[in-house]
Amino acid sequence: MVPRHRHPYVPGGGRRGAVAQIRLAPGERLAFGRVPTGDHERGLTLRHEGIQHTAGWITAHRAYWTLTNLSPCQTYVVENPEGAGEHIKVGPGRREAPIPFEFGRVVLPAGQELIDFDVWATCHEYLGGRGHREGQDHAPALPAFPLDRSRRYFLVLASLCEPRLREAPFARLPSTRQIIERLRPAWPAVSKSAVQWSVDYLAEKLALTPARHSGKRESLVSLALRFDLVQEEDLVLLNP
Structure with a gap:
């Protein structure tokens, strides 16, 4: 860049x-x-x-x-x-x-x-510091899409997003086998059931609507990338 x-x-x-x-x-x-x-x-x-x-x-x-x-x-x-x-x-x-x-x-x-x-273009400017606090007239809102980056479900989400962050916006999502191979260095006990549990948990945590559950993984990745829930710097978590 x-x-x-x-x-x-x-x-x-x-x-x-x-x-x-x-x-x-x-x-x-x-x-x-x-x-x-x-x-x-x-x-x-x-x-x-x-x-x-x-x-x-x-x-x-x-x-x-x-x-x-x-x-x-x-x-x-x-x-x-x-x-x-x-x-x-x-x-x-x-x-x-x-x-x-x-x-x-x-x-x-x-x-x-x-x-x-x-x-x-010029760098975007952001509110911050004292001026930002002064703009908060009320109690802060509850955080949207609260994700804990220290949990293993976040590793699964990051591995799902990795191809589109590194390669192309429409890259094919990794299979369960590929996710397991990618995560094994950082998570030796990862299994097919652990990956599926994480996907189901994320779908519930991020409140995916039932109509979207047929494409659960696609919907998770789309939501995560649209709102920057996973960014390129998060991919370092996939390495031990």
Whole structure:
């Protein structure tokens, strides 16, 4: 991962050749396309006949960036490479669609190919310390989805989530045998019944609705990744 920067920047030219980083201060706009034209003649060139001359604009703001789609017929997609399949669709003609990702990948259809480039935004800011405590006018709410990372059921959940955290958002979930093999170094006594008990316990603890129990493992992983109940740094627990 490239280190975060104070201002948003775009690697010039994406994956198709250019190397410089194009930095944008809040309020600045960058055009992208085959022969882009924009403010102060700054542009990101995407050399492909399937890309229109000026395909869109990226505009930097203080804590986020926006994407304008100048195509009359193509939908653009902004993916979050750090998320579990998280993405935003920006339809034809959409102006100033806000993109909340700190690291986003803009994907444009071009003929039979997909052309993409990456955008790094400013680090998100969070409440904390004294100011955060002052904002709490009432007693804190009960924690949602309380999970104990020291318990063995969490190891099972982490092993279920591992392929999608490490590989791809839609990677196949591991089988019970694969979970046992993965957990044996950290949990020598792990068994098929222990794994199944953990899955059933997690489904009850996280209050999965009965209608979703047929795809219990898929539902557990989807919920865990959607709400960051398991993150990449939790995978160190799988190693003894």
